[in-house]
Amino acid sequence: MVRPREFDKEEVLQKATRVFWEHGFSASSTDLLLKEMSIGRQTLYNTFGDKRQLYLEVLRSYQEQALSGHLERLNTPESPLQGIRQLLLGLAPADDSIRALGCFGVGSVGEFGTSDPVLMAARASIQAVLQRRIESRVREGQNLGELDASLSAKEVAAFIQTAMVGLQISARAGADVRGMHAIANFTADRLKAV
Template sequence: MARPRTFDEEAILDRAILLFWRKGYEATAMSDLVEELGLGRGSIYAAFGDKHQLFVRALTRYLDRQDSLLAGALDTDGPALDQLRDLLGRLLTTDAVCGTAGCFSVNSIAELLPHDEDVARLAQRSLSHAQESFTRQLERAAREGELSASIDPQSGAQLLLTLIQGVQIVRKVDPDPVRATACLDSAFALLARNSAPLEPAAR
């Protein structure tokens, strides 16, 4: 008869997220997981499978949280562009928990694609969900007269999605939050209807 588990699987996955986030998949050894999670190898294998299976579960949990944030942050009350700008700022703030490690999802895509089918599937689902959410919000902005007439909602959503992924890469080199904020502000100034001309960046 199998012994009941005496640990919280969700708490263990949260620790695994932070470890893989800091070190990356390849650089994380099984001995690192044993030390960080406080579990023996046998317990890890029994509960989560091998290192790759544990990584996929950790990434799935991370992306599910992002999906929940998207679902709860965008609604029909208040200015659509302000809501979207606030959401993207919150995503950047959330990912700052690991300092200069960047974004766990972006890091995983850069390290493991195109050869890891499991990570590719998770990344495609997450990016598709984000783009659909951004598009719906920009469509509402267009209906309510907030969006520039020169911006197509779907193209604007793709722009924001690409921007936020790029900002996460740049933050690994230059973690100054002022630069990330300036990038978002510039993008939303371009999206907004009747927005004032952008001031040239200080040198």
């Protein structure tokens, strides 16, 4: 009896993430995934289910890691304004090959829009966590006199999330770090108390 080949599941998932991130769901054929993941078709089905289940798993993992990074940049500086600035600046990786991919999560929105309830629910959950934390930092900044007290914290958080999407799409469209940083700084500066 032939023993199945052992493989590192996390390494295989990272490879699948890169394929889906670069090509999207539809353009990532099962054959391309198998080639890049260096596994057989039966191993894919036995371990991950089908292509859709694999996509959902890697997208969920990507979104959790992205959210963790966003929250770390937002929460680390003592200054709420600097936290917001760092959140936005962090969307421009110095590595051209990574930056050119944009955001996998934003890419899934572009590909599926509102047509997939499972993806919509996952996206809404992630966005809600970030929205609440940005709102909290905005109120904190307003109480400290850093941020314009006349602004609605909820609207500012929605504005920042929209700016984040714009920056991530710009990255996919070829924006450079300097240009992305200029937009991030411009966005953060609009929130300052007068």
